[in-house]
Amino acid sequence: MEASLLAALVASVALAGLARRFDISAPLALVVAGLLAGLIPGLRGIELEPELVLFVILPPLLWSAGLESSYVAMRRNVRPIGLLAVGLPLATTFAVGVVAYHTVPELTIAAALTLGAIVAPPDAVSATAIGRRLGLPRQIMTLLGGESLLNDATALTAYKVALAAAVGTAATWQSGLGTFALAAVGGVVVGAALGSLIAFARKWFDDPMIESAIGLVAPFFIYFIAEEVHGSGVIAVVVAALILGQLSAHSGYATRLQDAAVWRAVQLILESFAFLLIGLQLPTVVGELSGISAGTLAIASFAVLGTVIAVRIVWVYVFAYLPRALSPKVRSRETRPPTKSEVFIVAWAGMRGVVSLAAAFAVPMTTLSGDPFPGRPQLVFLTFVVVIGTLLLHGLTLPWLIRTLDVQADDDHRDALQQAAAQTKAAAAAEARLDEVLADQRAGSRVGDAAEILRGWNERRQRAAWERLGRGADEIGESPAAAFKRLRLEMLAAERQAFIDERDAGSISDEVLREALHGLDLEEAALNRN
Incomplete structure (x- = not known):
């Protein structure tokens, strides 16, 4: 298994590089590549380990997205983000639960609600990866990014409550609300405390290498501590990342340059790995369906996938316009109403991802009584259908819709x-x-x-x-700033080549060359920042 995971990791980065080279959507290409690999006879599928996703892949991706997020923009959009991140996952959980209960005979109501919680949250990986490539306007990305950062906490908490009822652990409305409150409050407290502590430690060390190293291990540590105290690891990581992102302006320039480069690479590796893992689950999912009616699965698949899509569309449209119509306070605070095109793009951008699959695979095989978990193979298969269906449907149609609706940043x-x-x-x-x-x-x-x-x-x-x-340079000629930049870049190129020649001639060491090139690279980065 370790060798297979390593091979998948290397292959995912290579495929992502090819996709970027030929300007193809890397997330979709990786998912399709995984699906095709699963169809090769004799190729053993890589079964997804829930702990790998929840404790290894998810925390750094949330951390990276949180560092890039704007606390000011999220606070300005707290109402729509809250409705998308808290209200919509709960509505989806109940709607999908009801539909799945009536279309899959093997599912109990608790098991059906477990499925609803699993497929409720649009994935943080999918939303940010596809949204960045499509060049969506910042307002839309703020909503989708804020939603994807926080909705996992809502859905995973609902998942814990529904799963406890399904396996036979006593669960009441009061205990469910208590679980929600503990997860939210615990996540915020742990995230704020550890985020502040990490910010202090980084400033105290005042060493770019150590500061970046602390940043790399921080999301794993924060997520683990929050989960250990029964708080939300997702909320804790997001809160801490927002604190560090807000304070990054006070860090040294070297730390900022290094952090940006490191996290771009980490983000690319983990996103690519996650999307390839999704496609590679096909053999495992299909292998558990022996003896189950294909007709029942087809009906349930269309019903559940349709419900997931329809609930999001209805919810987004209702709460985009209804609060403004009923509340003068909302109208005065939110001066710019969303356009119809923007509302539809938000409603349509509901891709699910690897977190949903991880939650599905984490469902136990048996209940506390020793009986098989009701409808587990169907639950895993329907999760796979929703993830693949939303990724391909939304991912393939969003670029066309953005062009057709003229949603331009x-x-x-x-x-x-x-x-x-x-x-x-x-x-x-x-x-x-x-x-x-x-x-x-x-x-x-x-x-x-x-x-x-x-x-x-x-x-x-x-x-x-x-x-x-x-006006552009073609209208007024080369501006003084452009001329300065062009001439200075020529000088930098000449300086760089001179240092390389000196190294090749044996006049300076590689260490001296690296130090000299680092200074030139910083100046060139400043010139090319726009």
């Missing part, structure tokens, strides 16, 4: 305008600080030439921010 111009205004203030602050330093210099200190160079640099940065908002 207008974030670039707004970002450039905000950056230009901020750059003007930053330039003024830098100018004032330079004047203060010069005023403190001793008379006769030879800093005049350096000061003039710095003033020119400061003015160039201020103008460059506004030039991006004006």
Whole structure:
């Protein structure tokens, strides 16, 4: 099994690289590749280990998404995110439970509700991976990202309650609400406490390598501690990541550069591995269905998949317009109503993923009485159908729908305008600080030439921010900022080659070369940041 997992990990990264090289949707390509691999005769499927997903894959992906999320934007959209992350999973759990109970004779009502909780949450991996590639507007990504960060906590808690009832452990409404409250409060407390502690430790060490290392192990530690105290590991990781993301502006530049590079690579590896694992489950899922009516499975599959899609569409449309119609307070607070196209994209972007499959495989084989768990093979199969169905259906149609509905991001111009205004203030602050330093210099200190160079640099940065908002270079010719950038990049290339030549000639060591190239790379990154 270890060798198979290692082979799957290597293959997933290779396939993701090919997909990116040929501009193909990597998530969909990996899922399809896994499905096709499962159809090869004699190829043994890799059975998904729930602990692998919940304790190894999920925490770092939540952490990475939380670091990139905007706390301010999530707070501004707390009502719609709360409805999507808490209300919708619960509504889906009950709706799917009722439909599954009436279409799969083997399922008890508790087992059917367990299935509902399993397929209720759109997956964090699917939403962020596909949404990033499609270039969705930031408002939509904020809603989908906030939903995917938090809905696993709701669904997994509902799953625990329903599963306890299905296996024979006493479960009441009061105990269910208590489980929800403990998970939410415990997750927030653990996340806030450990997030603050980790932020302090990183600042105290003041060592980019150690800070990045702490960041790499933090999500696993936080998730484990939260689960041990019966809190929500998902909420704990998300809260801690939001705290670290908010404080990252106060970290050193080296830490930020290193963290960004490390987490992009980790994200690519884990997302690719997760999507390939989904497709590879086909042999395992089909192998458990011997002796079960194909007609019953087909009817149940269409019914459950249709319910999952329909509940999301109805819920999103109702709560996109009803609160605004009934509450003047909501209308005054949310000044920009969502467009019909944006509402439909949010309603349609309900891809399920590897977390749902992990929860399905975690369902025990037997109940406490020793009897087989009611309808477990059907439960796992229906989860697989929902995951594959939503990934392929939504993933294949979303690009076409975005183009047809003309849902285009207008974030670039707004970002450039905000950056230009901020750059003007930053330039003024830098100018004032330079004047203060010069005023403190001793008379006769030879800093005049350096000061003039710095003033020119400061003015160039201020103008460059506004030039991006004006006419293009094809209309007005090359701007001073563009000319500076082009010439400086040529100089950097020449410097880099000179250092390499010196190393090849044996005049400097590899260590000296790496140190020199690092400084040049930082300057080139600054020039190419836009």
